Amino acid sequence: MHDQATVLRKMASRQNVKPAGLRIISVTSGKGGVGKTNFTVNLALSLVDFGYRVIILDGDLGLANIDIACGITPHFTLEHLLSGEKTIEEILITGPKGLGILPGGSGVQDLANIERANLENVIRNLGRLEGMADILMIDTGAGLGHTVMNFLKASDDVILLTTPEPTAVTDAYGILKALRSDDKEVLVNVVINRVHREADAKATFERLEKAVNKFLHGSVNLLGWVYEDPLVGKAIMNQEPLGVTYPDSSAYRCIQWIAGSVSGLYLQPPRKAGGIRGFLTRLLRPF
Incomplete structure (x- = not known):
């Protein structure tokens, strides 16, 4: 694994690089219980450390828990914005290190089914995120x-x-298969969580990559891996992110390394960021 000095060199290499528009990054998993929410929060905090302004949208409709991971209590959610009761500024919460958090609630599902009468208000409100953040991360x-x-x-x-567990890898493949179902190329960056050795991470990725190449005729990119670390569980019990409670832990150092690679998306992006308007246009296309 790259060491801390490598991360710092990556930080230095992008200090003068400014993102061209708000970039929207979704973090997902084929199954629950692989550590997705904690990874999302700590990746966001690492990117804040790198100098980016980051907002997380809690997009897990059934188990919205970004606020729990950060030890904060939301009073309003995206549902209040979609109904016109609140503005984006009123529902946005400031978390650790200035991280922004947008509680989703049932409004997440409603966002994908916006009534055209409310569309102008939603675009106007969400459009203001362009001036508030460089990155919008969605914890799906x-x-x-x-x-x-x-x-x-x-x-x-x-x-x-994903994790090295066979069921997690199988379910991750299911996500990739679904993304390829409409023949639209979506570049997916894979992170292997809870590994004991670098070799385990690489072997897990190779199994997934071979299946994608053979059956989906596509490709995936290994973004990095995170070591199994007992301090992750302690941070969860404290309801404080790992990057705040145990910033020198092995797991958080891995996430910092991954954040360095995510920063590289601005240096050689696979596609230009579409901003909020582009995101909503693509989101609403099926309707």
């Missing part, structure tokens, strides 16, 4: 739900989290 629900797949296809970049 696990699995192949309709709302999850629409978020993934509408995002600029997708990060797929």
Whole structure:
């Protein structure tokens, strides 16, 4: 694994690079229980450390828990914005290190089915995120739900989290298969979580990559891996992110390394960021 010095060199290499528009990155997993929400929060915090302004949209409709991971309590959610009761500024919460959090609630599903009468208000409110952040990260629900797949296809970049467990890898492949179902190329960046050795991470990725190459005639990119670390569980119990409670832990150092690679998306992006308007256009296309 790259060491801390490598991360710092990557930080230095992008200090003067400014993102061209708000970039939307969805983090997903084929199954629950692989550590997706904690990874999302800590990746966001690492990117904040790198100098980016980051906002997380809690997009897990059934188990919205970004706020729990950060030890904060939301009073309003995306549902209040879609109904016109609140503005984007009123529902946005400031978390650790200035990280922005947009609680989703049932409004996440409603976002993919916006009534045209409310569309102008939603675009106007969400459009203000362009001036508030460089990156909008979406912590999607696990699995192949309709709302999850629409978020993934509408995002600029997708990060797929899995573990070496066979069921997790199988379900991750299911996500990739669903993304290829409409013959639209979506570049997916894979992170292997909870590994004991570098060799385990690489072997897991190779199994997934071979299946994608053989059966889907596509490709995936290994973004990095995160070591199994007992401090992750302690941070969860404390309801504080790992990057705040144990910033020197092995797991968080791995995530910092991955954040360095995510920063590289601005240096050589696979596709230009579409911003909020582009995201909503792609999200609403099926309707």
